Amino acid sequence: MFKDWLGKIVDNEDMTRHDKWLCMMTPRLKLLRELLRDDGVIFISIDDNEQHRLRQLMDEIFGQENFITNIIWQKKFSPQNDAKYFSDNHDFIIVYAKHKYQTGETTGWTRNLLPRTKNMEQRFKNPDNDPRGKWSSSDMTVKRVTPKDIYPIKSPSGKTFYPPKGRSWSISQKSFLKAVKENNVWFGTKGSNMPRYKRFRTNVQEGIVPVTVWLHNDVGHNQNAKQELKKIFPESETPFSTPKPTSLIKRVLELSTNKDDIVLDSFAGSGTTAHAVLQLNKEDGGNRKFILVEMEDYADKITAERVRRVIKKGLGGSFSYFELGDPIEMESILSGKNLPSFKELARYVFYTATGEEFDESELDEKHQFIGQSKTHEVFLFYKPDLEYLRNTALTLDKAKALGKLNGKKRLVFAPTKYLDQNYLDQYQIDFAQLPFEIYKMKG
Numbered sequence: 001m002f003k004d005w006l007g008k009i010v011d012n013e014d015m016t017r018h019d020k021w022l023c024m025m026t027p028r029l030k031l032l033r034e035l036l037r038d039d040g041v042i043f044i045s046i047d048d049n050e051q052h053r054l055r056q057l058m059d060e061i062f063g064q065e066n067f068i069t070n071i072i073w074q075k076k077f078s079p080q081n082d083a084k085y086f087s088d089n090h091d092f093i094i095v096y097a098k099h100k101y102q103t104g105e106t107t108g109w110t111r112n113l114l115p116r117t118k119n120m121e122q123r124f125k126n127p128d129n130d131p132r133g134k135w136s137s138s139d140m141t142v143k144r145v146t147p148k149d150i151y152p153i154k155s156p157s158g159k160t161f162y163p164p165k166g167r168s169w170s171i172s173q174k175s176f177l178k179a180v181k182e183n184n185v186w187f188g189t190k191g192s193n194m195p196r197y198k199r200f201r202t203n204v205q206e207g208i209v210p211v212t213v214w215l216h217n218d219v220g221h222n223q224n225a226k227q228e229l230k231k232i233f234p235e236s237e238t239p240f241s242t243p244k245p246t247s248l249i250k251r252v253l254e255l256s257t258n259k260d261d262i263v264l265d266s267f268a269g270s271g272t273t274a275h276a277v278l279q280l281n282k283e284d285g286g287n288r289k290f291i292l293v294e295m296e297d298y299a300d301k302i303t304a305e306r307v308r309r310v311i312k313k314g315l316g317g318s319f320s321y322f323e324l325g326d327p328i329e330m331e332s333i334l335s336g337k338n339l340p341s342f343k344e345l346a347r348y349v350f351y352t353a354t355g356e357e358f359d360e361s362e363l364d365e366k367h368q369f370i371g372q373s374k375t376h377e378v379f380l381f382y383k384p385d386l387e388y389l390r391n392t393a394l395t396l397d398k399a400k401a402l403g404k405l406n407g408k409k410r411l412v413f414a415p416t417k418y419l420d421q422n423y424l425d426q427y428q429i430d431f432a433q434l435p436f437e438i439y440k441m442k443g
């Protein structure tokens, strides 16, 4: 029904909206899954128009068993009074692991706990210099009437306490006496307050378990995000109606990444993800890297420019900006239409065949040399000229002219060859015919 590759979107009148949506999303999601590490995770923000479709498609591509959760993010803080039915105040963030961690397995995604807040930490003090460290106190009564747990407690200053009406002490008298002996009960600095139980910081879980409802006062809302953008781009209106606040993406990163991980955002928009990565790195000394992909014209002027500006304004870090060239269609070489330049094809075949980085400065077009991989010197006999392509073959003369062997084999791309296997072996040549055999060497 739809083609399983990027860019090939089938569009005809018989297709339903749902079919078209599938054609667009399926290849993208499959590719994103391919790009994930085995212990990686994907967060997708989506609104109510599409979340049901996305869940179903994600179940197919990632497997229902790898579904983690569906977070609700409160994107607006006040009701939209002109809403026809309901004021739409939330979005969803759907989370799938490439492979959910199961006990006993060596790989798979597990979430991080969230860092404890300053407020939470400030509750822990040590007014009695307890050698066990900081503690906070908690109520020692419970809401129930258990006659045997309603007993008098005498404070060090001599005051007698009972639980308030309708409540009992939370522990038996025997446990209470033990707790006092172990210095786990606190009657206030003057020893005359209602008793409370000491909870030591060292016994408290290091982080916070994330919940599935993310409120705007915790992670920001759309309006915050717009204000953030306005601050970065005071001179212009940015074309985004629903940017994400940096704090929202930072929450995602805190839950999903370790300090050296790579974060990919394939729908980068205003570049919030890079901003959040740099901010979190600055806060926790991390070295996370980001890759942003944006297809619109504003990729340089907004997406990348935001990152340049926040780096300059103190977040530090660096990045490189690349624009994709025209796609190289192998069929076009055959048909002779839109033939790529030598350099473009060199880059493509070198990378596709070797899987290694192409270094433009190594190119020597005159000698058909396009670079060397760990195992091969790579040559390309090509010109963007049909006549040349029809009449060019790897011959004995050309094989000899490749130069002295330097311990590596040769990989030669050419339209055809007039050499048999013996000669190829003698000159250590692996031959790859253009345009179909460029995949031959990979792996």
Ligand SMILES: C[S@@+](CC[C@H](N)C(=O)[O-])C[C@H]1O[C@@H](n2cnc3c(N)ncnc32)[C@H](O)[C@@H]1O
Binding pocket: 240, 242, 243, 244, 245, 266, 267, 268, 269, 270, 271, 272, 273, 293, 294, 295, 296
């Ligand atoms: C809703 S915006 C993302 C907003 C972003 N989270 C922010 O905070 O600004 C989605 C972006 O994805 C881009 N986009 C859509 N399809 C794309 C594709 N196939 N490849 C790259 N970018 C794409 C759009 O141009 C748009 O800028």
